[in-house]
Amino acid sequence: MISEAEAVVMEVLWLHEPRSAEEILAEVGPTQGWQEGTVKSLLNRLLKKKAVQAARDGRRYLYSARLTREQYVSQQSKGLLDRLFGGRVAPLVAHFSEQRKLSKRDIAELRKLLEELDDEQR
Amino acid sequence: MISEAEAVVMEVLWLHEPRSAEEILAEVGPTQGWQEGTVKSLLNRLLKKKAVQAARDGRRYLYSARLTREQYVSQQSKGLLDRLFGGRVAPLVAHFSEQRKLSKRDIAELRKLLEELDDEQR
DNA sequence: GATCATCGTTTACGCCTGTAATTTTTCAGT
DNA sequence: ACTGAAAAATTACAGGCGTAAACGATGATC
Incomplete structure (x- = not known):
């Protein structure tokens, strides 16, 4: 399952794909107060979890989501519903x-x- | 914030309060496959988080919720709504x-x- | 080809969680 | 008072998370 900080990265990917780590940092750094290394780590964890994929583009990678927002929203919503409202x-x-x-x-x-x-x- | 395993303990307290650790274990042990120590730990963490309170009853304690289910449900629901559905x-x-x-x-x-x-x- | 700037990858580290085992405290009985 | 059982409190320990620093590879430049 994908964590909350990871979800922040996913949200920017869902808005516009594919994107480089630098672009993601530009988007998310100011709002979250994250450094470059933080975004890189989150991207690698998301890769490991198969939630995003990366395609080489010269010296860098372009990242895009494999997990769709729909899938994520469904998981989360169903989780809450089941845990708290009898589904x-x-x-x-x-x-x-x-x-x-x-x-x-x-x-x-x-x-x-x-x-x-x-x-x-x- | 209270974790998922902790919430399981809260749910049994919300059903019937106050309860001893032993009673909680009896309720939750079989379903969750938890040992005594696990329940005790969760109770202590909940105490530290002020989500439950304990009143001495002879050699043991009787636990009851301080956090209400309503409060918990509200937090969780609002969290999901804000994160995923623009509130x-x-x-x-x-x-x-x-x-x-x-x-x-x-x-x-x-x-x-x-x-x-x-x-x-x- | 050697060097520097840039990416990406690996490692770090403290805190939280899930799950107990271990240790300490506390009555109840002798 | 001493002992043993039962309850509570402390400690443990691996894995995840938030947050990065350090290290390594790679392509552009001299």
Whole structure:
């Protein structure tokens, strides 16, 4: 499984691939306060975990994701759902509702989503 | 922050408090395959993290949660939401919908939930 | 071809985690 | 008070993580 710091690197790859280590550092260094060596280490760990791949480009490598964001999001989401909500979505949403964490926009979008499901249905 | 193994211990405390280490072991040992020392260690770490408290009861302690399940669930859920869905609930639900992970029951419950929100509204 | 700057690779290191074994403390009974 | 069982506290230890420094390879330059 991929760690949180590793996920930060993946996110920038998912935005735009392939990228060199230098480009990734430029993207992520300022926000995270990471040095070059840190990014290099994370990339190597991701390589070892087969979450990214590297293609030589002259003296450097260009990295791209092998793990898709969809796959990652699914793993993480299912993990949380299973651990905390008995694997069901409605209780999760109910939780946020009780917490008053549903925005107007969320509610509108959820409504539309349910309508669309309704349409598919019939 | 509390780890996954620690969360397993918390879950049994949340079901019924307070409990002795022995009772917790009885609950969790078989399912997790943990020895006595393992549970004791986890309890001590949870004490250090102030997630549980212990009250002497003769030669042993009775443990109870200080962190509530609500607090824990909120932290975890918000963490996932922020990291993966821009902090918004609707995209999370959309994700599960696309993944065909919404059960009939989920859909029915979500519908009811939205109706209730509607009622509060007016 | 030797040298320097650049990448990448290897090693480091302290903290957290999972999983105990070991040691110490504490009652209960003699 | 002394001993033994039971509980708790301390220590252990390997692997992962965050964060880099050190080392090595490689291509560009003189």
